Amino acid sequence: MWGENIATADLFANATDIHSIVQALTTLANASDVFFLVVMGVLVFMMQWGFAMLEGGQVRKKNVNNVMMKNMVDWLIGCVAWLFIGGILCSKGFDLSAFIDWWKQILGTNWPNNGLDLASWFFGLVFCATAATIVSGGVAERIKFSAYVLISLIITGLLYPLFVYLGPWGASIVPWHDYAGSLVVHGLGGFLALGAIAALGPRIGRFVDGRPVPILGHNIPMAVFGAFALAIGWYGFNVGSSLALGDISGLVCATTTMAMAGGGIGALIASRNDVLFTANGIVAGLVAICSGTDVVSPIGGLIIGLIAGLQVPIVYKLVEKAGLDDVCGVVPVHGTAGVIGAILTGILGLKIFGGAGGVSLIDQIIGAVFCIIYGTGLGYILAKIVGIALGGLRVSEEEEKMGLDMAEHKMPAYPEETVI
Template sequence: MEQQQGADVFFLLVGAILVFAMHGGFAFLEVGTVRHKNQVNALVKILVDFAISTTVYFAIGYTLSYGITFFAAAQTISAGQGYELVKFFFLATFAAAVPAIISGGIAERARFLPQCAATALMVGLAYPLIEGTVWNRNFGLQDHLFASILGAPFKDFAGSIVVHAFGGWAAFAAIRQLGPRIGRYDRSRPMSPPPSSIPWLAMGSWLLCIGWFGFNVMSAQNLRAESGLVAINSLMAMCGGILAALLAGRNDPGFVHNGALAGLVAICAGSDVMHPIGAFLTGAIAGGLFVTMFQVSTNKWRIDDVLGVWALHGLCGLWGGIACGIFGLAALGGMGGVTFQSQLVGSVLGAAFGFVAGTIVYWVVHSAFGLRLSPDEERRGADISIHKISANPEDDVRLGRL
């Protein structure tokens, strides 16, 4: 028994470390996408957001989700070889992904400390409500609405809705609150600043892809529930997303590397119930959806979403929750135990809650502190305006820019 418990602790600890490494992926994906004058800000935001998220999740969020608190003696909270502590670590890395997602959407124009305040509110109060509802059956929705009325509990194995759709739709609300960057839509044709570094963007994507196998596979949370199906489905969805984005994006490297992430976002919900062919199709649809909707939303609808997080996480996450109710059906080669209507309703409700939570939190923060950089600060760049240093300070000193 102790040996099994110790193995579960180690298993989940490896998963927590892998998902923690994904935050480096979030950072470098943003570093490579934003302009050079905002690279330092991208790095600092992701790290500080992680620290704030973990702190408020420890103090408030985890208790709201699971009814467990760690304000007791170390001997008490480390019972069972500390499994509950490692579970907290694992799930804290999920919670911290929400502000990391939002960060990419509102990059280059958000003030630092107000954004930190928004992170605390999102992770400490808003995110635990959807997490506890779906993964801990809080409020009775899983039993009374989904299982009794819609035929099966709402399934989100690794967070297509709980993490990605929630974060993506909250980001959409924050983007609307902030408005576009200066000069983005001043001309008849939208002006899209080019990425500062394709290699850093690609590195961010690779880090996220590698860590995602901890995000999905270790969501079983113990060795007895582990299944190789989750790993192969994640792999196939990632490949489907890459190939679809390659075709839809006409070889654009930014779309290709984000296509991998689109496929992985979409497969989270149903990775333990789909057939690998269904997973590939889920990822491929997500890859095409991301490319199409990123172009439509930023160019035609003039939604200045710097990293395309609404299309990538909000829409592909929403699709992933629904896709679980299609390709997870036994009739289509899946494991069954899901219904289309349950997945459709749960996915839409989860996305809508993300938008409502984001609207409230970012309106409150903007009203209280002011969320946006001044025009002069934005033109100067967040690195110098906020952190008083650029990504290459030695070069700036040598050339007389500082």
């Protein structure tokens, strides 16, 4: 295996004319696309670990294992739902023949062009799993594990792929510009969470006599490491969204970087040096830039990030004032940041503002409204239906006080610190 090199250069060993060169180049190009989609997809898959740390750090010790299980299991279930349903629904809608062709193909190993279709399937999967796992951060510390698993299954198998199909990545029934999913992934995740949060109700002790009482997480550095891992993975999220090596864009890399910087600085200023808001501001800046990362200038990226970061502490307080317990602030970090990003794309993407053009503010606003209604509405309805189906959406009051780690998984997160 090592030492004897099977080299890609062998492709060109017998290339002696135009035709044979082009044939060899086509193989190299397909292989390069598979490599591109796998590396970018693995970076996005790293965001599952990032979300587990970001959410894990922001919950109490007695619920950390439950967060670990939710973040592992929504990925595991997402893979199966995306293989059998999601991956086809999102591009072909409810076309039964397309499903049957696909089911036949995944029973075999006949995948031409170095398996490019499966690399593309993988890149779609990690986007779907990201949308689903965002909800976890909003409903933490009181949702039943079985309810969360069922909600994840329905999001990854139906709600997300259908939203994709209706939006710009599918049949464009509702067309807006969304290069890497400010609305398709993050806005949807954030507003699905809003609906579920409303259906679920707040944690015990989160509001006392209508007054909000902060419930701090157990490990702030763990949450910051989560933000770092998300920021690293985000380069796969945005730069990978060219879907082909040949269309990769250095501009997307730069606007992603500057929006991250703007998001962190905006939240740092608005929260007066708060560690968690600064970390979440970085994520909000990255959420906001997804939509227009390919059509705004680097300065435009910085501006989008700044606005997205500044709004995080503000919207967090508004959600709290509405009596909603959004544990990890997913509504401001993914919901409203996604909407703001999409709308600003319709402005800073215009040529007069240095953008590449080809965007319309109206389309962006329509997309945003559609996302808010689709997400919040279906998030609420889904949570209520699952609650009925499982005899309740929440663990019992006694279980919530004991902590979900012991109640649902029979194991504390830090055994030597807990008398079992």
